[in-house]
Amino acid sequence: MRHVITLLVENEFGVLTRVAGLFSGRGFNIESLCVAETLDPTVSTMTIVTRGDDQILEQVLKQLNKLISVIKVVDLIEKDFVEREMVLAKVSATPETREEILRVVDIFRGKVIDVGAKTYTIEVTGDEKKINALLALLKPLGIKELVRTGRVAMMRGSKITTEHES
């Protein structure tokens, strides 16, 4: 089962390795990982997307909680949440495909952020489904390179994930 986990961690060196080590030590793959500072500069958020059966995941969550540099662990899959990812894609643009690419990008509310002699570089943000749908449409047109940020996520409504004791 797919899980989206939000971690609040101390913003200091070595924390990422501690977290990653818990996954790698159990032969778990991290599907995507995103880390950055929060409003409080001493705290960072990590958003981790991973898959695993419930018992193993329960163990991973407890182990993450046990890390001294980890302040809070939330498995968003148990909550109502929104998630987004940004992709940059370099698509080959020939006189025949240019129009089609622009149309697709427009429908997905993306942007062309760089134009080369034979390529468009486009930027799109969305959830997993939207990104996959877009990529499926662009693929036949020729994606030369693809970079994804990994997922970021947040609970819906007025609930705040980043609240913690300080």
Added chain:
Amino acid sequence: MKKTGSQIIVECLKKEGVDLIFNYPGGAVLPLFDELQGAPFKQVLVRHEQAAVHAADGYARATGKVGVVIVTSGPGATNTVTGIATAFMDSIPIVIMTGQVPTLLIGNDAFQEADIIGITRPCTKHNYLVKDIKDLARILKEAFYVARSGRPGPVLIDLPKDTLINSTEFKYPEKIFIRGYQPTYEGHLGQIQRAVKLMMKSKKPILYVGGGIISSNASKELALFAERLGIPVTMTLMGLGGFPGNHPLSLGMLGMHGTYWANMAVMESDLLIAIGSRFDDRVTGKIEAFAPQAKIIHMDIDPTSISKNVRVDLPIVGDCKRILSKILSFLEVEDCTSYRSALDKWHHQIEKFKVIHNMNYEQKEIIKPQYIIKKIFELTKGDAIISTEVGQNQMWTAQYFPFLKPRTFLTSGGLGTMGFGLPAAMGAQAAFPEKLVIDISGDGSFQMNSQELATLVQYQMPVKVVILNNGYLGMVRQWQEFFYGKRYASSCLEGTSPDFVKLAEAYGAVGLRANKPEEVVPTLKKAFSTPEPVIIDFVVDPEENVYPMVPAGEPLNQMRLV
């Protein structure tokens, strides 16, 4: 007032009440050693850094206090790894300080540089690289707190040379707050009440207790609880001593080399009350077949231990001592009396198991290792601190020495580290110079840290090393006998070990040897009355096996008895 990093460390160690440090110097850590001269701590210079950690570990197990180690960078630091992993697996509080190359050289492959923070990350409870001397005092305070609180464990502090030399304003942090670390001590009241209800409904309960009883100092509460309800108690290797081994309710150890009756009782029980134990594979055997009829209550301070291997019906996270006290307060006297008498049938059933295999062995013309251990118990009346190495020596000790008190049995349970016993005994002896400390060893394990004989002699620590010399890596040989068609690949030491008596003498210790059963008692007596460290070379039956044995991965009731 301004102080150097080294002075700050000494001040902080004083504040922590440190009285003993195991150390080994080297280039990167010399500023600290210079400052330690004249500091009010007893210091023991070991002969290998691994032994420094095992010694601090033995000290911590025997006293309940935090063990302290100081070593240098690079090889000094990497040599500590086995010791740290040993302490980590057994939840033993130690603070290890390692020297490190100056901050500016870190990452440059400098002389004697090793990324010890990276290396020890998976085997420490937490570790710190001191990058700014201003953090030094706080980090030291945190390290000791983290090591001893919650589920205890080893904490490493890496000290770049410049942080030892440079100065800063020193203010001792009186308070600590670590927002990511707040262990739960009080058990959930509702859960505790539910547990009591479950207990009162059970007809065949068993207590399965581990090292958590010892680290939370809960032996007294455990005994009160077991006695009040008349529930039999089986212990893990780490739990031995947590409940008196000679108590009528004690079933001894369970698991791979547990007693027949303890294992059978687990398989027959209808309620398993696990306290401070973690369902290790050496305890459970085939996990799906473990305690098949039992509901399981699990009390542990570490939430990750709960439902890790076995699904638990009723978890209680918290300190074992406090949970047990709470449970005791909920038990009504009348209920207990009727409950206890209803358990008669259960006790009879367990008694019948004892008839089937009662841990007997036959002492003929060659010395049986079990006999030596029984005699050690009789001669000391259990009033000794016993360490072991790993393998047959360890299992026979666990089986034949009924430990009476907590913190008297020092053994590497989780990691199973050969070479642990001698330095651990040294650590306990350093803490209790007047006590009789015995390392029960094998001819293989002994040679993994025998260099520490020099330390014993230098500091006049009168540890007695009992070598059960069978000329084999005995447990390996036993597995090869059972499971590898008696092909003894790389497990025979016969004729290759040094003369242990001469070895002892070469170090300035006393060496004794016994070949015949009738020499066992006089030799032990002589050793125990010798004020120096003694090595006894007991030439024992080379092919004696440890029984019962549950082959790895089999259910607990599938025991080999002969």
